[in-house]
Amino acid sequence: MDIHGIQEELKEFAEAREWGRFHSPKNLAIALAVEASELLEHFQWLTDDESRTLAGRPEDHAAVVEELADVMIYLIQLAARLNVNLEQAVADKMRKNAEKYPIDLARGNAVKYNRRAIEE
Amino acid sequence: MDIHGIQEELKEFAEAREWGRFHSPKNLAIALAVEASELLEHFQWLTDDESRTLAGRPEDHAAVVEELADVMIYLIQLAARLNVNLEQAVADKMRKNAEKYPIDLARGNAVKYNRRAIEE
Amino acid sequence: MDIHGIQEELKEFAEAREWGRFHSPKNLAIALAVEASELLEHFQWLTDDESRTLAGRPEDHAAVVEELADVMIYLIQLAARLNVNLEQAVADKMRKNAEKYPIDLARGNAVKYNRRAIEE
Amino acid sequence: MDIHGIQEELKEFAEAREWGRFHSPKNLAIALAVEASELLEHFQWLTDDESRTLAGRPEDHAAVVEELADVMIYLIQLAARLNVNLEQAVADKMRKNAEKYPIDLARGNAVKYNRRAIEE
Numbered sequence: 397m398d399i400h401g402i403q404e405e406l407k408e409f410a411e412a413r414e415w416g417r418f419h420s421p422k423n424l425a426i427a428l429a430v431e432a433s434e435l436l437e438h439f440q441w442l443t444d445d446e447s448r449t450l451a452g453r454p455e456d457h458a459a460v461v462e463e464l465a466d467v468m469i470y471l472i473q474l475a476a477r478l479n480v481n482l483e484q485a486v487a488d489k490m491r492k493n494a495e496k497y498p499i500d501l502a503r504g505n506a507v508k509y510n511r512r513a514i515e516e
Numbered sequence: 517m518d519i520h521g522i523q524e525e526l527k528e529f530a531e532a533r534e535w536g537r538f539h540s541p542k543n544l545a546i547a548l549a550v551e552a553s554e555l556l557e558h559f560q561w562l563t564d565d566e567s568r569t570l571a572g573r574p575e576d577h578a579a580v581v582e583e584l585a586d587v588m589i590y591l592i593q594l595a596a597r598l599n600v601n602l603e604q605a606v607a608d609k610m611r612k613n614a615e616k617y618p619i620d621l622a623r624g625n626a627v628k629y630n631r632r633a634i635e636e
Numbered sequence: 637m638d639i640h641g642i643q644e645e646l647k648e649f650a651e652a653r654e655w656g657r658f659h660s661p662k663n664l665a666i667a668l669a670v671e672a673s674e675l676l677e678h679f680q681w682l683t684d685d686e687s688r689t690l691a692g693r694p695e696d697h698a699a700v701v702e703e704l705a706d707v708m709i710y711l712i713q714l715a716a717r718l719n720v721n722l723e724q725a726v727a728d729k730m731r732k733n734a735e736k737y738p739i740d741l742a743r744g745n746a747v748k749y750n751r752r753a754i755e756e
Numbered sequence: 757m758d759i760h761g762i763q764e765e766l767k768e769f770a771e772a773r774e775w776g777r778f779h780s781p782k783n784l785a786i787a788l789a790v791e792a793s794e795l796l797e798h799f800q801w802l803t804d805d806e807s808r809t810l811a812g813r814p815e816d817h818a819a820v821v822e823e824l825a826d827v828m829i830y831l832i833q834l835a836a837r838l839n840v841n842l843e844q845a846v847a848d849k850m851r852k853n854a855e856k857y858p859i860d861l862a863r864g865n866a867v868k869y870n871r872r873a874i875e876e
Contacts, residue, residue, distance in 0.1 A: 397517045397603045405610065413617060414624035418801050422559040422567035426800045428587070429669060432552035433793030439542040440786045441778050443684070447542035451598045461600050465609035467548070467591055468602055471584065478571045480581050482588055483517045489585035490525065497533060504534035538681050546680045549789060553673030560666045561658050563804070637757045637843045645850065653857060654864035662799040662807035668827070672792035679782040687782035691838045701840050705849035707788070707831055708842055711824065718811045720821050722828055723757045729825035730765065737773060744774035 555583035675703035795823035
């Protein structure tokens, strides 16, 4: 995925519409959280099992695909505004997670997982 | 960015820890929204201008980079679970946005922007 | 519950700390969403059944009680800032919901519930 | 505000529609976070000052009032499900906040406020 290319395109898109002044990092972070919640809304009354089969229901799937795109679009715009190399950030975080959740301790342990996540 | 490669790595990571049963699309959507809010938390009491200069404050920047990575990691895990090609989804959505917000109507118009965003 | 009295107390609390300039409706709305996500975080890896028995686990319960309070505190501060009578707003919305979800159509119907919720 | 009375009404409302099985604490926590984000959405592209004058714009105000009610409705349903006395929880948290943010240290200090909020 050409993150940098998409960031350039999104920048031109916003500039052509003079939206730069709305796109402060603060506002983009709000927009990202709002879109992530709209995505979550599609799952809110589903059981876990229903959520696992959602991809097989074309109408629901299409709606969710669009929400995923919205989240991604704000995420990479925010990264651009903050001069963050997303690829590097993800690689660094995955290395950190590997240290934080050693396989032996983390295996199948929801409670521990939860506790650790909350302590983060 | 090699989204597919990262998705494979994340899948192995979760499988080694037997976290598959926690990682339903529903739970991943919750985790994504929770991480997006943790990212937002860093901006909540900042003015717009302070958010624009955050990238120049190393400690704040490092914290935000990590939150961006968390959001990205859950986003691409969720996309994998739902068989969504993120790159394609983003391209499709950008084309749709170009039709939805024609340059002439959208230029510098916060109110219209807001209204349209809410109607989505 | 003496909402008005609590609003007065919260106002004095914020004024004594000179936090008024941080407490714009926008910032309070962000804080409310952030706190609601912190509350959600406690449930994110639980099954539905585990969430139904959480009240019986004192440590988890205490943590969740505090998050509920945080959400409530920001909600009533925001209502005060926007001159909203929360009690009236809730009564009006409950009447509206009774019309929107007639018992015959809504009974036990998750899919319809979901669809209608999303269309809101 | 008669929280207990409203909780009884909401319980009857959900029971009449056989929604009890959807209303696990986990699902109510999701719904609460989703509604808090819908509320936030109304503020996302506003400046701080525009958010301070929103109460004077009848159409915007009405929309926001309804979102506040939605948040409150899920909050008190969740509290009922978890056997939480909201009034007591708020009183306890306000006492705790008074100890956590002594007036001398907190006065007008956004950075400290932010740091402390994040550490919570």
